[in-house]
Amino acid sequence: MTTLAEELVSAVARRYPDDPSAASVTLSEIRPGEFYGSICRYSEPYGEGKTVVTKASASNLLVLVRILAEKWLLSGVRCPELQKKVAEAARSQALGERGR
Secondary structure (H helix, E strand, O other), X not given: OOOHHHHHHXXXXXHOOOOOEEEXXXXXXXXXXXXXXXXXXXXXXXXXOEEEEEEEEEOOHHHHHHHHHHHHHHOOOOOHHHHHHHHHHHHHHHHXXXXX
């Protein structure tokens, strides 16, 4: 069973197979409790010619991955497997919030 993060990384790689450098999903902790993520493509080899396809920030890494995936899907990308994982994550996160 793959995680949402694994599914997102795989979906991005499948979506842009012909880019000169592999497309990337980047997750960073800016400061404690503040996370940033982006999906980038590269028009040139060796990571040159970077274009940020989408980006997001959140106070929780799992929420960040879900938001990043949602934003990417909303840009018109069709990926049923990723959509299913996003829906599962949203339900799980909503249940977790109710339990607090």
